[in-house]
Amino acid sequence: xxxxxxxxxxxxxxxxxxxLAIYLGFxxxxxxxxxxxxxxxxxxxxxxxxxxxxxxxxxxQAESTDYLALGLGTLGIILGTINVVGGHAVTNRMxxxxxxx
Amino acid sequence: xxxxxxxxLGYLVGVILFILGLKRLSTPKTARGxxxxxxxxxxxxxxxxxxxxxxKGDNNYLxxxxxxxxxxxxxxxxxxxxxxTDMPQMVSIFNGLGGACAVVISMMELNGYxxxxxxxxxxxxxxxxxxTTLLAMFVGAVAFTGSxxxxxxxQGLINDRKVKIPAPTFVNMTLLLLIIAGIxxxxxxxxxxxxxxxxxxxxxLIYGVTFVIPIGGADMPVVISLLNAFTGVAAAxxxxxxxxxxxxxxxxxxxxxxxxxxxxxxxxMNRSLWNVIVGGFGGASSSxxxxxxxxxxxxxxxxxxxxLMRYATQVVMVPGYGMAVAQAQKVAHELEKVLEExxxxxxxxxxxxxxxxxxxxxxxxxxxxxxxxxxxxxxDSNSTLKDTDVVIIVGANDVVNPSAKDDPGSPIxxxxxxxxxxxxxxxxxKRSMKPGYAGIQNPLFFHEKNRMLFGDAKASLEKLxxxxxxxx
Numbered sequence: 001x002x003x004x005x006x007x008x009x010x011x012x013x014x015x016x017x018x019x020l021a022i023y024l025g026f027x028x029x030x031x032x033x034x035x036x037x038x039x040x041x042x043x044x045x046x047x048x049x050x051x052x053x054x055x056x057x058x059x060x061q062a063e064s065t066d067y068l069a070l071g072l073g074t075l076g077i078i079l080g081t082i083n084v085v086g087g088h089a090v091t092n093r094m095x096x097x098x099x100x101x
Numbered sequence: 102x103x104x105x106x107x108x109x110l111g112y113l114v115g116v117i118l119f120i121l122g123l124k125r126l127s128t129p130k131t132a133r134g135x136x137x138x139x140x141x142x143x144x145x146x147x148x149x150x151x152x153x154x155x156x157k158g159d160n161n162y163l164x165x166x167x168x169x170x171x172x173x174x175x176x177x178x179x180x181x182x183x184x185x186t187d188m189p190q191m192v193s194i195f196n197g198l199g200g201a202c203a204v205v206i207s208m209m210e211l212n213g214y215x216x217x218x219x220x221x222x223x224x225x226x227x228x229x230x231x232x233t234t235l236l237a238m239f240v241g242a243v244a245f246t247g248s249x250x251x252x253x254x255x256q257g258l259i260n261d262r263k264v265k266i267p268a269p270t271f272v273n274m275t276l277l278l279l280i281i282a283g284i285x286x287x288x289x290x291x292x293x294x295x296x297x298x299x300x301x302x303x304x305x306l307i308y309g310v311t312f313v314i315p316i317g318g319a320d321m322p323v324v325i326s327l328l329n330a331f332t333g334v335a336a337a338x339x340x341x342x343x344x345x346x347x348x349x350x351x352x353x354x355x356x357x358x359x360x361x362x363x364x365x366x367x368x369x370m371n372r373s374l375w376n377v378i379v380g381g382f383g384g385a386s387s388s389x390x391x392x393x394x395x396x397x398x399x400x401x402x403x404x405x406x407x408x409l410m411r412y413a414t415q416v417v418m419v420p421g422y423g424m425a426v427a428q429a430q431k432v433a434h435e436l437e438k439v440l441e442e443x444x445x446x447x448x449x450x451x452x453x454x455x456x457x458x459x460x461x462x463x464x465x466x467x468x469x470x471x472x473x474x475x476x477x478x479x480x481d482s483n484s485t486l487k488d489t490d491v492v493i494i495v496g497a498n499d500v501v502n503p504s505a506k507d508d509p510g511s512p513i514x515x516x517x518x519x520x521x522x523x524x525x526x527x528x529x530x531k532r533s534m535k536p537g538y539a540g541i542q543n544p545l546f547f548h549e550k551n552r553m554l555f556g557d558a559k560a561s562l563e564k565l566x567x568x569x570x571x572x573x
Binding site for chain 2: 022023028029030036037038042049058068069072073077084089095
């Protein structure tokens with residue numbers, strides 16, 4: 001319990017950011033026209049690929065002989081990059097079709 | 102030079118671009134720019150992460166570059182190759198990979214904590230960080246296998262009605278409790294072997310599958326949206342672990358927006374999220390209206406249907422998943438054009454959950470160059486339908502099923518539908534009399550106002566186009 005309390009006080013700023021970001025996310029997305037639901041979901045999905053930053057940090061912090069971390073880290077980067085690049089590309093393809101002719 | 106301030110500034114810009122990007126993605130005019138803004142934000146975030154000063158490690162840039170190049174190549178190729186009709190599956194699989202990425206990194210982090218835990222070292226990771234990492238792994242794992250299963254279902258690789266588990270709610274609750282118990286146990290006794298982490302991960306991966314198995318039919322969009330939110334949450338949790346604000350804010354924005362989108366979709370179907378998750382739709386055996394043996398659906402020829410439409414004032418098309426499967430959107434647009442040339446007003450009625458994803462039909466019709474202002478949402482559609490002469494239902498079924506209004510025993514009772522029976526005539530384009538994706542019989546087919554035009558949606562529409570043309 002004590003450990004959790006200290007985690008709370010030590011990360012107070014982050015917890016504030018967390019709460020505000022949740023509220024911001026709700027507010028940003030409310031009242032989206034149905035037309036944009038699929039592209040929006042797809043765009044948001046691409047943003048969730050931000051987890052790739054974790055994979056990059058993991059590899060950079062690893063020692064060059066730690067083959068497990070290097071192997072899995074590279075796998076993580078590949079997976080995350082597919083999510084990010086594919087996600088944004090597919091969203092762009094969808095939205096291109098909405099351009100007024 | 103100290104790179105730290107530059108890095109912090111870069112992350113801040115990245116976060117701002119995510120926020121602006123999402124905001125712009127939610128308005129049609131700015132949506133495309135919004136996506137590009139978000140992508141630029143991501144690019145900045147990645148570059149900054151590459152130069153961020155670290156206290157330990159050998160950087161290993163070669164591996165990073167290989168990973169980035171391979172991932173970008175696969176991602177671009179997949180995004181270019183995928184057919185517009187398969188978009189929901191594509192989003193689902195991309196989402197699953199993001200979840201898998203979260204699993205991989207949290208596993209490695211947990212593995213890293215282990216040595217200090219087993220040695221009982223004072224520098225071991227605190228319970229807060231440990232808990233956050235375990236949660237990131239759990240949520241990521243559910244998003245991973247759940248998305249893969251959703252992909253399999255949408256792609257038709259897995260048959261909803263054949264692949265089932267007994268008492269899904271009980272199984273899911275048991276697995277969920279096991280996972281929570283496992284996490285708590287590992288937290289309280291961190292020196293337990295790493296094997297525990299693998300067990301928790303294994304159960305979480307299984308839970309992702311059992312979570313999605315009972316969900317089927319028209320609920321698939323809801324679950325993809327929910328799993329998307331899960332990946333966001335996993336990314337945010339990983340952000341806490343790495344003390345990285347871009348991951349935290351980016352992940353949370355997705356978590357929150359995915360949740361809102363999920364709730365909006367559930368509202369469109371007049372059901373609660375719980376109801377969707379428990380899976381009353383595609384899974385449970387429905388007590389809904391069965392077609393009585395003596396009911397006969399009346400057929401119409403393409404010629405008669407063309408005459409009906411050619412001399413109408415207002416025609417409304419109701420597209421559904423069948424249109425996507427038959428790739429009939431371009432022909433639908435052609436029919437719209439020939440009718441308009443003859444002075445008939447043609448519009449499209451889009452149900453919020455038509456297709457397999459919200460907005461799925463809009464995307465397809467936009468691809469076929471159908472103009473924006475011809476697409477009506479549920480409310481507009483229902484007021485227009487009252488003054489409509491002919492409704493053509495192209496591969497839609499459950500969204501026009503009148504049981505939703507008048508049969509309390511029907512599994513879709515209460516779902517808002519397109520009131521096509523308010524129009525003078527309805528024509529259903531359908532391959533056969535088989536019930537729709539959700540497996541519910543549709544009394545509309547047997548209604549006196551309705552006629553059936555059997556055949557492939559695309560072929561039928563092509564016939565209608567040529568028949569209307571010959572009428573001149």
